[in-house]
Amino acid sequence: MNKTETLDTHLGIAAVERDTGLPKDTLRVWERRYGFPQPSRDAHGERLYPREQVDKLRLIRRLLDQGKRPSKIVTASTDELTRMLGEERNDITNAAPGAAQEALLPLLRGHNSPEVRAVLQQILLKQGLQRFVADTVAPLNVAVGDAWLRGEIDVPGEHLYTEQIHNLLRSAIGARTGPLGHPRILLTTFPNEQHSLGLLMVEAMLTPEGAHCVSLGTQTPLADICNTAAAGSFDIVALSFSAAFPARQAVDSLNELRRLLPPRIAVWAGGAAMRGQERKLPDVRVLASLDQTVEALAEWRRAHA
């Protein structure tokens, strides 16, 4: 009672959903509307997707994440798709030259985890935790994400990077001793946001400043955030949003959260999805960069001296 892989070269619809992240319903409706994908059928009329079509679906998925529209890309040829992906590369690579990434990307491609760790560790020691996070990790995240997008590193390479950064930051934060004071800051993300690296980076920026950060991890329901913030006598609730998070939903949820929380608790929001949303969030402190977290902390302390 279980389909998934049928032959080596053909996958069932469930397997394709798993591999590409495109829901079954979407795969069927694309076939109906655009004529692609066009899977063959087994003896019972069930769809069997050839590997090449699955590969193309993965390309489409990448472009979709970049904001392209399905009608423009689903019907395009594989060549056109790879060309489009190539164009994206230029825009971004120019924008973020970066220094460490040139050393790191080849290591990630080779899955050389000890070296990756060593290189990062060395930079961390030289720069100190806060500069490391703001000046190295933040641009590296962009560079690694881009490299993945244009296929220069694979999923394991990206995982390896994330994993090592996690390790490093957690150890560094954990190594800090001394009393934790004020303000008390609650860190988390909304449901549907799975990226925890942003939270960790904020924690790494604020803990050395003597703030008392408590991270709830990712995906905390709105109502639970409110209860915890109130019950734990927190001063600030800080939310993190990756680029993948729909901005509209973020704005709505943030305003709702602001409405539910007592006014004495501040709401901070940061991350890629927050770009240009300041106007729509009158009572939320939008943090455009990691350095602004430190600024915001200083402001809060001045206001509550």
Add this chain to the structure above:
Amino acid sequence: MNKTETLDTHLGIAAVERDTGLPKDTLRVWERRYGFPQPSRDAHGERLYPREQVDKLRLIRRLLDQGKRPSKIVTASTDELTRMLGEERNDITNAAPGAAQEALLPLLRGHNSPEVRAVLQQILLKQGLQRFVADTVAPLNVAVGDAWLRGEIDVPGEHLYTEQIHNLLRSAIGARTGPLGHPRILLTTFPNEQHSLGLLMVEAMLTPEGAHCVSLGTQTPLADICNTAAAGSFDIVALSFSAAFPARQAVDSLNELRRLLPPRIAVWAGGAAMRGQERKLPDVRVLASLDQTVEALAEWRRAHA
């Protein structure tokens, strides 16, 4: 174009799939056949599941994972279900009476993060990393999961627990110095498996033994696992499965992975979803407990001496 949560008390079918792990098709066919769940409808005829029915579905999911048959449990009352679950629980709770959990659960209810951390840290120091993971963290995971299921702790409480364990284990693993030798072990999970705690626990068991663990984090596609394992000259690929992971899918994917990898690379699989799957996995080393990871490592070394 995004449904999920509609009101606080009612969830759309996609949200229920996400929360319970039961596919949309299954939810609909149960409704047709057994009359449960019986969601209300919104203005457009779309299903809206009340929270209590979702809770009951979670209970059902648990019992299903234990091998109960749907026809016996889908129509049963919530009371009967909790009773059934209670019977099962006795087996487990008796086996691991647990000392820490009585101290910890109230702290989690109160979101008292400094105390949670302090208590765990103390136990870790007393027991050492490996005993801590096997004897304390493992039963605690079950206890916390159950407490959440029964509504005794809330989402932030659970997050807080996970977060603190993560911090502790990462620091402890990171603190280890000395050369890392053989075997080289690749740790990860399949797509759809988001729980990273299991990976970290395995890493904590094996690193003190001198094994060279590399974790790719969660959700690595099958093909990528194969490539990395081969390219990085790994000796063992270890996969972790939480109770929420569908056992059938796990078995299929594992056998597929086993087929794709060269025979010299061993495949290990552990976690709650692996209970009783040994027969179906002839060429995979199924780890029923954390202590078995150490045993398996010793075996591997004997065989490759």
Add this chain to the structure above:
DNA sequence: GATGCGAATTGTCCAGGACAAATACGATGA
């Protein structure tokens, strides 16, 4: 440039039927 509004696009849901894999059950033989 920013804002507003109709039109096109697009993802997700629905119903109800079908079927094969998994499992239970009963009969048979050691």
Add this chain to the structure above:
DNA sequence: TCATCGTATTTGTCCTGGACAATTCGCATC
């Protein structure tokens, strides 16, 4: 009593084709 085998039931997943609301586009207006 226990193992094996064939049949009946259970159960998850897939199918078609229709529908519709949320999002985005294109264009006109302020």
